[in-house]
Amino acid sequence: EAQVTQNPRYLITVTGKKLTVTCSQNMNHEYMSWYRQDPGLGLRQIYYSMNVEVTDKGDVPEGYKVSRKEKRNFPLILESPSPNQTSLYFCASSLVSNQPQHFGDGTRLSIL
Amino acid sequence: AQKVTQAQTEISVVEKEDVTLDCVYETRDTTYYLFWYKQPPSGELVFLIRRNSFDEQNEISGRYSWNFQKSTSSFNFTITASQVVDSAVYFCALSDAFSGGYNKLIFGAGTRLAVHP
Numbered sequence: 001e002a003q004v005t006q007n008p009r010y011l012i013t014v015t016g017k018k019l020t021v022t023c024s025q026n027m028n029h030e031y032m033s034w035y036r037q038d039p040g041l042g043l044r045q046i047y048y049s050m051n052v053e054v055t056d057k058g059d060v061p062e063g064y065k066v067s068r069k070e071k072r073n074f075p076l077i078l079e080s081p082s083p084n085q086t087s088l089y090f091c092a093s094s095l096v097s098n099q100p101q102h103f104g105d106g107t108r109l110s111i112l
Numbered sequence: 113a114q115k116v117t118q119a120q121t122e123i124s125v126v127e128k129e130d131v132t133l134d135c136v137y138e139t140r141d142t143t144y145y146l147f148w149y150k151q152p153p154s155g156e157l158v159f160l161i162r163r164n165s166f167d168e169q170n171e172i173s174g175r176y177s178w179n180f181q182k183s184t185s186s187f188n189f190t191i192t193a194s195q196v197v198d199s200a201v202y203f204c205a206l207s208d209a210f211s212g213g214y215n216k217l218i219f220g221a222g223t224r225l226a227v228h229p
Contacts, residue, residue: 042118044219056212098145099162
């Protein structure tokens with residue numbers, strides 16, 4: 001089954017404790033992206049990747065890092081999480097950037 | 113600059129009513145793509161439609177239809193004879209060449225549709 005898998009689905013943690021949200025897709029897609037969803041703001045793009053080793057900032061990249069060492073994986077790293085990063089996060093992938101994106105089920109992060 | 117405006121924050125209708133969700137976009141590009149996604153209460157995001165700027169034909173898919181008007185920079189979504197299962201948050205989104213070569217996707221704030229029996 002074609003899918004984008006995110007882990008964990010839920011996480012409560014404390015300020016400053018490094019965390020990684022994993023994202024994996026099994027569709028051999030070149031393009032992957034991370035979004036955060038906040039009430040009243042819709043989805044905002046954090047980082048995207050056009051292919052292996054090619055990443056770039058979206059609209060809200062501060063406080064986040066990403067890497068794309070393999071085509072299928074695109075982890076989101078919060079080196080020193082802060083409460084303003086409490087949000088619902090989605091990973092997505094598509095064949096290329098202007099194609100419809102397949103979204104993961106989301107990761108709800110709470111930073112205390 | 114890119115921008116997507118969904119002015120309707122929440123809409124409430126009774127089953128079988130028709131409902132239109134508005135989407136107004138801003139872009140400096142002549143080539144761009146517009147999308148609609150649905151987010152049901154379960155939380156996942158479901159792709160509904162993609163339209164490129166050169167295709168102004170309206171689209172119909174069952175009870176769903178989309179009206180793309182470049183003259184007013186709008187890409188509105190109509191549900192005919194709404195059903196309770198249509199209850200969801202609907203997002204309109206835009207990507208263009210000017211901002212990141214189609215790599216950036218800008219979402220509107222979303223419209224929450226509640227369909228009551």
